[in-house]
Amino acid sequence: MKILLIYPPFCSPSSMPHSISYIKSYLSQSFDIKIKCLDLNAKFNKSRFKEIYSQKYSSEVLTEFDKISRPVYAHNNKLVIQKKSPELFEEMLTLIKKESPDLVAFSLVYNSQCFYTQALIEELKRLNIPTLIGGPAVNHNIYNLSTFLVDEHQFAEYLEKNFNLTRTIPKEVIPDFSDYNPNDYLTKEIVIPLRTSHSCYYKQCSFCTHHQSQNYREVPLELIKKTIIKSGYKNVSFFDDMISKKRLLELAEILKPLKVKWWCQLRPSKELLGSFKILYDSGLRSISWGVESGNQRILDLMCKGTNVEDISKVLKESHEVKIKNLVFIIIGFPTETKEELMDSIHFVEKNFNYIDLISTSRFGLQRGSKVFLNPKEYGITEIKEKSRTILDDQITYKVKSGMTPEEVKKYHHRYLRSFVKVNKIPKIYNYFKEQTILL
Ligand code: SF4
Structure with a gap:
């Protein structure tokens, strides 16, 4: 069995996500299964704003990124509301499908991540790939889209119950940042x-x-x-x-x-x-x-x-x-x-x-x-x-x-x-x- 943990667009691509890095560590120690973190937010930003990433880091480059990314995010959110695919949707979906996951879990930390997540969950449903959601930004609109889990403990219980897996209690949960490419980050x-x-x-x-x-x-x-x-x-x-x-x-x-x-x-x-x-x-x-x-x-x-x-x-x-x-x-x-x-x-x-x-x-x-x-x-x-x-x-x-x-x-x-x-x-x-x- 393979679980893919996703940090969805859009938020600042300056830092590796903590939430899914922590969940990965917790679940890897609880079950004998494959788990991978995928920072789709960083992947989206790197692909969409190539011209920014290719420049030498400076406060001017960060300012330029902020200026050009905001309208892009807003435009994409509108597309989702209009039931249209957001930009780079096929590319992001390909990154998910490439991992052949049995289950995809989304971590929503910022409200701005709700839009792209909605589009992805709807598409994964069509592909018969089950999804889960969690995180402080899940609201009652997103809540209805997928199974909501409060924390890592509920996640483990869910896997035990629905996939008949045997669980062991994790000893040392150390967030695992090894799945990310440092070059995907604007820093x-x-x-x-x-x-x-x-x-x-x-x-x-x-x-x-x-x-x-x-x-x-x-x-x-x-x-x-x-x-x-x-x-x-x-x-x-x-x-x-x-x-x-x-x-x-x-x-x-x-x-x-x-x-x-x-x-x-x-x-x-x-x-x-x-x-x-x-x-x-x-x-x-x-x-x-x-x-x-x-x-x-x-x-x-x-x-x-x-x-x-x-x-x-x-x-x-x-x-x-x-x-x-x-x-x-x-x-x-x-x-x-x-x-x-x-x-x-x-x-x-x-x-x-x-x-x-x-x-x-x-x-x-x-x-x-x-x-x-x-x-x-x-x-x-x-x-x-x-x-x-x-x-x-x-x-x-x-x-x-x-x-x-x-x-x-x-x-x-x-x-x-x-x-x-x-x-x-x-x-x-x-x-x-x-x-x-x-x-
Ligand atoms: S209660 Fe006050 S100190 Fe605590 S998190 Fe909120 S703002 Fe910060």
Whole structure:
């Protein structure tokens, strides 16, 4: 029996996928079967944007790629909605058929992967090749297309039940990146994605659903070390939504002797003060910070558990040891006033010297978040959901005070320059954040 694990188009082709690399390792140890990972996203991008891949890596090339790939992705998504084949469809299908799989499983991490996946699943159905789907981007529209499995455990149970296979319990699940061709990726050097934990130990931020209310559990440090050594790569992006100070220091200890460079995402809380030198010495070169706002009332409403003054101290100390600071700001949290938005701009200006790159986004109401579940507490008077063909329902809302969603859009556009003028590195790296460790 052979299973093909697919990472479908479209998302940034800068990094090998973690999800299917992990599943491959888990299933290979559970069953005596053949399993292969196929990164169709990287294959599509390399084939469709040959002229970009043939150029020497630079921020200009990444910028050009971003400019020309966006309309191509949008056009292809439209084709799928119109029930037409997207570009390179036969080529992608040939890559699947070449493997003669008995079962094809798709991992959907980003919403933008839903469209091409739909077209592939429909075609595989016609060819009588069974399919499975999983991942955080599976929505109720995609859910109806194929059998949905929550995680690797359900996957193993499914194989046991439907293919009469005998299962053994895996000992060491180490993501396996060996099926990918490094030349398929748009990067100067390969940066492997790893997680140090599942879910988030903090889970308080009122806008967030990333942790999906799951229990926090840590990946054993020894496994992280073995994964890096086995991969043979020297750059790592830890994509956990958040890592605690205790865990960061433990990581630093195992990473220092490996001589790797690494990136991670953190909440700028004062507990981190005093640890940046140790982290830099272990290879930490760039951090994406969930700063979110420069106004204390908004930070408190978001339940960030951070303080504007402490955030400045954290950014300063991180900068002083030469770690790059990438800062996220959310604009238009419900009830935020224009004056409070100006506080975020003033915060960024005040901390100009310590910020390398700013990423701003407008607040989006997420189903299942504290704000969605308790709208009145956040001044939301009405929530509307509009169904879409392939993506999940579009959520809109009205607020009783502060900027309206229309004003948020207007001011975001108007004040974007005030934010991005602090950038010291090209803004394209907001879409290739992990590559900032290579700069
Ligand atoms: S925003 Fe980050 S720190 Fe806050 S709950 Fe979500 S994952 Fe955790």
